[in-house]
Amino acid sequence: MSVTVRSPGVRSIYGSARSAKALGSFSRPRANMAVQSNVISVAPILTKLKEDCATPLPVLRHLAAAMASDMRAGLAVDGGSDLPMILSYVDALPTGNEEGLFYALDLGGTNFRVLRVQLGGKEERVITTEFEQVSIPPELMFGTSEELFDFIASVLAKFAEKEGGEFNLPDCQTREIGFTFSFPVKQTSVDSGILIKWTKGFAVSGTAGKDVVACLNEAMQRQGLNLRVSALVNDTVGTLAGARYWDDDVMVAVILGTGTNACYLERKDAIPKLQSHNSTSGGMIINTEWGAFSNDLPLTEFDREMDADSINPGEQIFEKTISGMYLGEIVRRVLLKMARASELFGDSISEKLLTPFMLRTPDICAMQQDTSEDLEVVGTILLDVVGVSSNASGRQIVVEVCDTIAKRGGRLAGAGIVGILEKMEEDSEGLIFGKRTVVAMDGGLYEHYPQYRAHLQEAVQELLGPQTSTNIVIEHTKDGSGIGAALLAATNSKYGHNF
Numbered sequence: 001m002s003v004t005v006r007s008p009g010v011r012s013i014y015g016s017a018r019s020a021k022a023l024g025s026f027s028r029p030r031a032n033m034a035v036q037s038n039v040i041s042v043a044p045i046l047t048k049l050k051e052d053c054a055t056p057l058p059v060l061r062h063l064a065a066a067m068a069s070d071m072r073a074g075l076a077v078d079g080g081s082d083l084p085m086i087l088s089y090v091d092a093l094p095t096g097n098e099e100g101l102f103y104a105l106d107l108g109g110t111n112f113r114v115l116r117v118q119l120g121g122k123e124e125r126v127i128t129t130e131f132e133q134v135s136i137p138p139e140l141m142f143g144t145s146e147e148l149f150d151f152i153a154s155v156l157a158k159f160a161e162k163e164g165g166e167f168n169l170p171d172c173q174t175r176e177i178g179f180t181f182s183f184p185v186k187q188t189s190v191d192s193g194i195l196i197k198w199t200k201g202f203a204v205s206g207t208a209g210k211d212v213v214a215c216l217n218e219a220m221q222r223q224g225l226n227l228r229v230s231a232l233v234n235d236t237v238g239t240l241a242g243a244r245y246w247d248d249d250v251m252v253a254v255i256l257g258t259g260t261n262a263c264y265l266e267r268k269d270a271i272p273k274l275q276s277h278n279s280t281s282g283g284m285i286i287n288t289e290w291g292a293f294s295n296d297l298p299l300t301e302f303d304r305e306m307d308a309d310s311i312n313p314g315e316q317i318f319e320k321t322i323s324g325m326y327l328g329e330i331v332r333r334v335l336l337k338m339a340r341a342s343e344l345f346g347d348s349i350s351e352k353l354l355t356p357f358m359l360r361t362p363d364i365c366a367m368q369q370d371t372s373e374d375l376e377v378v379g380t381i382l383l384d385v386v387g388v389s390s391n392a393s394g395r396q397i398v399v400e401v402c403d404t405i406a407k408r409g410g411r412l413a414g415a416g417i418v419g420i421l422e423k424m425e426e427d428s429e430g431l432i433f434g435k436r437t438v439v440a441m442d443g444g445l446y447e448h449y450p451q452y453r454a455h456l457q458e459a460v461q462e463l464l465g466p467q468t469s470t471n472i473v474i475e476h477t478k479d480g481s482g483i484g485a486a487l488l489a490a491t492n493s494k495y496g497h498n499f
């Protein structure tokens with residue numbers, strides 16, 4: 001499927017038509033629901049789940065401090081902690097003066113996007129954006145590197161053919177492209193980087209250990225496409241650059257979607273592992289890859305089992321606890337245990353309930369938006385998606401399970417953000433908490449799941465206290481990573497800046 005849009009558009013690797021329709025106000029607590037036998041038999045499971053997922057303030061404080069200390073250890077030396085703290089080599093951020101026509105390719109989940117952005121300098125800013133969004137055929141997520149990159153390059157070639165004739169470059173120049181690649185990459189420069197590992201369910205063979213820019217270049221050559229990658233960026237880095245183009249106070253960017261990650265602007269003198277890198281500026285964006293964080297997280301038996309059954313056991317534990325790819329699956333595992341221990345859904349267990357990843361995060365989100373007396377939407381989703389019948393009291397329990405998992409995820413994400421801000425503040429007292437500081441946020445989980453978002457914001461406020469919280473602005477910046485990559489392609493243009 002492919003959609004072409006002129007002008008800024010919508011990306012959602014997370015939302016679905018079904019969930020979007022069901023999204024609305026917060027769910028209300030329902031009083032006096034009949035207590036039935038299934039309530040009694042699942043009660044111990046629910047109680048234990050809530051205990052294991054609890055995130056009181058001291059736990060959040062501890063996690064924020066652990067995040068900050070893992071950041072320092074990861075900045076000191078590669079492998080110094082769970083956090084890779086990847087050098088992005090992005091040390092010049094867009095200023096607003098950028099001009100010209102640039103391409104971007106945004107590969108990060110089950111969809112990828114190609115963009116063409118016309119930049120008009122300080123006066124005109126982003127004149128036009130055209131993009132095309134394409135779903136990656138599922139078999140390519142498990143195929144070979146060549147197959148994946150050939151597919152991407154073929155979409156890019158068709159998109160490039162549609163460019164109007166109004167942008168002529170001098171004969172010796174090639175169009176430039178910013179490549180947003182949302183997986184952990186060890187960058188060796190701003191336009192090269194070696195894939196460390198795939199995440200988010202990708203298992204493409206032959207890419208790990210290779211330069212992903214070379215993979216893309218070779219595929220573009222096979223298509224006869226004359227484009228040059230001038231910036232390779234993580235989606236968080238693209239988001240930070242895109243948001244910073246409009247607002248100088250942006251210091252951190254976070255993605256909460258299928259996967260999760262955060263990056264921030266670090267001072268060069270606070271990066272011991274950055275040895276000799278000549279640059280004009282005193283800072284560099286660091287891609288934390290915080291999905292790999294794992295210190296003292298409040299985990300349950302369901303998380304452990306899901307991790308053990310995953311294609312990357314022991315890895316990306318923070319991501320598996322807080323991101324969109326996994327929340328629905330954790331809930332499914334809880335419901336399965338409840339169904340086995342009681343008659344929550346009658347006396348048989350459906351095939352669908354037994355199937356991993358059948359229940360998705362948009363489903364649990366939609367269930368939490370149900371404000372009807374008998375939780376009819378919850379009943380329909382349970383029937384349609386996991387093939388089980390339910391009564392009103394059973395549905396109430398299901399909603400509580402969803403909220404427990406969403407609350408833990410949102411609050412842990414909030415603690416992670418505060419960990420980053422505290423680390424930055426410790427190194428530059430007053431420059432973060434003493435003034436307006438913006439955290440640019442993107443991703444379908446944050447955008448479409450109001451309860452998750454509320455839990456995150458609440459945790460940030462609890463941790464920072466009322467006064468400091470007023471200076472910290474979490475701003476949703478939609479689809480910034482593609483434009484951010486195009487802007488960084490301009491900033492790092494080989495042909496220098498005519499601005």
Ligand code: BGC
Binds near residue numbers: 200
């Ligand atoms: C990847 C990150 C990416 C994040 C959000 C994670 O799985 O490791 O590189 O930024 O997802 O897309």
